[in-house]
Amino acid sequence: xxxNDYLAVSGLLFAIGFAxxxxxxxxxxxxxxxxxxxxxxNLSLVAFSRFHVSAAGLPDYNGQMLVFFIITVAAAEVAVGxxxxxxxxxxxxxxxxxxxxxxxx
Amino acid sequence: MSSLLPWLFSAIMLGFACAVVLNxxxxxxALSLVVSFLALAGLYVSLNAFFIGVIQVLVYAGAIMxxxxxxxxxxxxxxxxxxxxxxxATLGGLLVAxxxxxxxxxxxxxxxKGSLPFPPLAAGPLDDVRGVGTxxxxxxxxxxxxxxxxxxxxxxxxxxxxxxxxx
Numbered sequence: 456x457x458x459n460d461y462l463a464v465s466g467l468l469f470a471i472g473f474a475x476x477x478x479x480x481x482x483x484x485x486x487x488x489x490x491x492x493x494x495x496x497n498l499s500l501v502a503f504s505r506f507h508v509s510a511a512g513l514p515d516y517n518g519q520m521l522v523f524f525i526i527t528v529a530a531a532e533v534a535v536g537x538x539x540x541x542x543x544x545x546x547x548x549x550x551x552x553x554x555x556x557x558x559x560x
Numbered sequence: 561m562s563s564l565l566p567w568l569f570s571a572i573m574l575g576f577a578c579a580v581v582l583n584x585x586x587x588x589x590a591l592s593l594v595v596s597f598l599a600l601a602g603l604y605v606s607l608n609a610f611f612i613g614v615i616q617v618l619v620y621a622g623a624i625m626x627x628x629x630x631x632x633x634x635x636x637x638x639x640x641x642x643x644x645x646x647x648x649a650t651l652g653g654l655l656v657a658x659x660x661x662x663x664x665x666x667x668x669x670x671x672x673k674g675s676l677p678f679p680p681l682a683a684g685p686l687d688d689v690r691g692v693g694t695x696x697x698x699x700x701x702x703x704x705x706x707x708x709x710x711x712x713x714x715x716x717x718x719x720x721x722x723x724x725x726x727x
Contacts, residue, residue, distance in 0.1 A: 456563070456566045456567065456570075456606075457674060457675050457676060457677055457678065458673075458674035458675075458676075458678065459668045459671060459674040459675050460566075460570075461566075461603075461607070462664070462668060462674065463664065463665065463668055464570045464573070464574065464603075466660070466661060466664040466665075467574055467661065468573065468574060468577055469660070470657040470658075470660050470661050471574065471577045471578055471580075471581060471657075472577070473653065473656065473657050473660070474581060474653050474654055474657040475580065475581035476653070477649055477650070477652065477653020477654075477656070477657075478581060478645075478649070478650055478653055478654075479581065480646075481586060481637070483586055483628070483631065483632060483635075483637070484580070484581075484586060484589055486628075487580055487589060487590065487593050487628065488580065488581065490593070490620075490624070491577055491580065491593070491596070494596075494597065494600055494620070497600075497612075497616075498600060498603060498604075501603075501604055501607050501609045501612055502607060504607075504609065505607040505608055505609065505678055506674070506678060506679070508678075508679040508680075508681060511682060512680070512681050512682025512683075513681065513682065513686070513691055514607075514608060514609070514681065514691075516691045516692055516695045517695070517699075519609055519611070519612055519692055520692070520695055520696060520699075520700050522609075522612050523612065523615070523692070523696070524700075524703060524707060526612075526615060526616070526619055526620065527619075527707050527710075527711070528707070528710065529620075529624070530619055530623065530624055530711075531710055531711050531714035532714075533624050533627060533628070534627065534714055534715070534718050535714050535717050535718055535721070537627060537628070537631045538717070538718040538721040538722055539721060540631065540635075541631060541634070541635070541721075541722070542721050542722070544635050550635065550637060553646075
């Protein structure tokens with residue numbers, strides 16, 4: 456596989472995640488689809504890191520650092536987001552986005 | 561690594577990502593997401609990013625997905641009954657995703673440097689963890705410490721959110 460194939464796979468994964476966010480009504484599934492989109496971005500970063508080889512014959516580790524930070528921030532984001540979902544469920548007894556309309560215009 | 565394995569991992573990853581979106585049962589969705597992340601770790605290894613592949617398995621497929629499954633079990637979510645789909649949102653979402661994919665492929669068709677094979681790496685074993693660690697503690701030392709503070713803030717925030725008498 457060359458760089459374009461990896462980028463195409465990453466774009467398809469992003470499109471699947473985006474379609475999931477738009478189609479699904481369960482807030483936990485929407486959250487999982489957000490994770491899919493984050494991972495699609497990570498895949499393209501790692502592919503570019505492998506594509507840009509330094510003079511010493513090493514991959515460009517700057518891209519892999521960014522992936523490392525994205526994974527760490529995603530872990531923190533999941534912890535906070537799931538806590539928000541749990542307290543939302545406690546207050547409203549639902550995880551369906553259509554049942555939560557108090558901020559709807 | 562054989563040239564066929566990345567395609568196999570890509571197919572597994574995309575197939576189980578579709579299963580995440582299409583499954584009605586949240587537990588099945590979460591388990592499909594685990595398989596998708598494991599296949600993605602295989603893709604990272606095929607790109608010689610061994611350290612990223614390992615933390616993908618440990619952090620994503622391990623910690624984060626266990627957290628998801630834990631919350632799904634805690635809330636005792638049933639498979640959702642068939643609701644009438646919001647046709648505007650469905651059509652709009654699929655249309656934007658399709659436009660994105662078409663645009664991506666038309667851009668990639670004109671990116672000729674990307675269709676060359678990857679440049680070769682230095683011969684011998686790749687000191688992947690050493691390279692990542694050296695860069696993490698030299699060039700990226702400040703972001704690393706900021707990330708530490710961010711995780712501390714997230715931990716405190718989760719504790720505050722989980723307190724029952726929140727008004």
